[in-house]
Amino acid sequence: MSTSPTLPLAFDEARKSGGFLSSLLSSDFPRSRILTFILLTILVVLAATPFLFSGSQPLSTAAKICVFIVLVASYDLLLGYTGIVSFAHTMFFGIGGYGIAIALERLGATWSSVAIGLLAALCLSALLAVAIGLLSLRVRAIFFSMITLAVASAMAVLASQLSGITGGEDGLSFQLPFELRPAFKLFSEPVMGVAVNGRLIAYYLLFFVALIMFLLLLRIVNSPFGRVLQAIRENEFRAEALGYRVVAYRTMASVISALIATVAGALIALWLRYNGPDTTLSFSIMIDILLMVVIGGMGTMYGAVIGATLFVLAQSYLQVLMDAASKALAGVPLLPNLVHPDRWLLWLGALFIISVYAFPGGIVGRLRQARQ
């Protein structure tokens, strides 16, 4: 049995090496030097953003990257590892955001209301995910995509209509607990030239929760449970024939993914001190998530880090570049329209299609191939 060629080699090697790092990453290493380097750079820059850059813009971008890494990684659990496409991921993201927003607005700016809001949101997400899963996954995985799309859009309409609870289109602004406000100072003296205030604490809260969530997801996909999910993705009938209850596993994956998306929604609400339909619930965010997962690399987890970072940076800086190109091409018919800064999704969409065809493993898959 030890010479059985069916077991993936990398998996075996990782098992033997052991050690702290191995257990931290659940034996799932980046497996490419360039990838390791990029990931480490992202980790270090995100960890040190408050000390590396001044001003609020870079910090906000970094916070957004952290949240989207969690959101995209949790989506990858569904898309990349379980092989089902959900369009309700922003719904759970939104539930997390609204949970925090409504609780902090109604119950006052205390830590206990954060806890209550988060718990309520988690319960609602779990319930909805189970209901959707049992309703749609029984028949055919393709139902799941359509039903999640329908349910998510109904929830978005509901959130904008029930303005008494959710603030409607305007959304909700709220106060944070005192320790997370800019006025709160942990030390009276600045550390390394940076004032350690509530904003900084909020950022590090975000950063560490995101890191823990990512490592947790890495743990889940490399557990026996995760292996079963991948087996179902590869061959549903075979997995069923081996005695795994496909519907139960898929539903479970959808619930886990929903719960983690809810946490991500809570994080973004805490960071923005605001939640509204456009920040968490809109369909365009769903498309963003899809783009991030596929371009980063489906079924790799690390792809979520690369995809989210690349996308958020592109969102902020690609448009500047396209603006310049558009101005340079002024006078040529149609072309300036195509490189107009508002058309940046056109190019990412094209990249997305090419990714699905040419390198299904996304950037991460490409880098790993290059090593071999």
Add this chain to the structure above:
Amino acid sequence: MTEMAAGTTTSSEPLPRAKTDLLPLLIVPALALLALPFVGSGSTWVTLTVAGLAMGMMIFLMASGLTLVFGLMDIINFGHGVFISLGAYATLIILGPLAGWAQADSVWLNLGLLALCILAAMGVTGIVGAVFERIIVRPVYGSHLKQILVTMGGLIVAEQAIHAIWGASPIPIPLPETLRGAFIIGDVIMERYRVVAVGIGLIVFIGMQLLLNRTRIGLLIRAGVENPEMVEALGYRIRRLFVSVFVAGSALAGLGGVMWAFYRQTLTAGMGMEVMVLVFIVIIIGGLGSVGGCFVGSILVALVANYVGFIEPKLALISNILVMALVLIWRPQGLFPVARR
């Protein structure tokens, strides 16, 4: 084995007719009657019912192509919505030069304009559909996951292309003069345009039924839904059939897009994707791949939305989801499950 073969060849009895499943068909009139006491006044009920039928027909026009393509090719096209938008925008090609026809106070000129718009839209979406099939869909036959992803990508690119060509701001399009307003018979109010929509929807539905059930092409399509390998083995080019059905499905979406655009009287690139939610609900209710189911599902959803919207407006937002959930609990495959898969 030989005995069985002999048994089948010797039996001279004709094949039993396929059973017609009437139960789902009865839901619609039952629902309409059930709603009557809740609505209260009879004239309001007629108004609501006609409005619902018109809405249902428009949804059917947009959904029929998608369900047909799924039934025959096992392709789920999440980019279908873009053909709806494209069909709607294609009306601008006609409305630009022929703006005078829209203001003319002549029914025939107005209807002629509508017909021209529909022709232009179907032409444009048909051609784009052929290109879309070739570039986007063909490489991913057989894998639902990739189909969903790639057609989503096609949707993003095509929506952005519409923005690039026609601009990102919404464009108002006026209804032709004589199609505005309503027929008023006693207390019953029926918007003229909705009556036209019911007419066109019925024509398309009957046409499709005749084509599918009474012609050779329809026979091949139905056979292809049942068993594409066998059709191919009998010497028919199933690929050509696939492409033409995809083109026809796209053109139908374009037709639906025109009707939907005149109904909303504004054009936005996202309008197709917005209505896709309803379209998906409808084809799930009807049973993926079933044209008849799609028809019943469209009318069911639209009627329920109208009645519930009148009786309890707050509930209307989620009434579609509730209808879908109830149908799926009753028949997990939809009202008219398609045999294969």
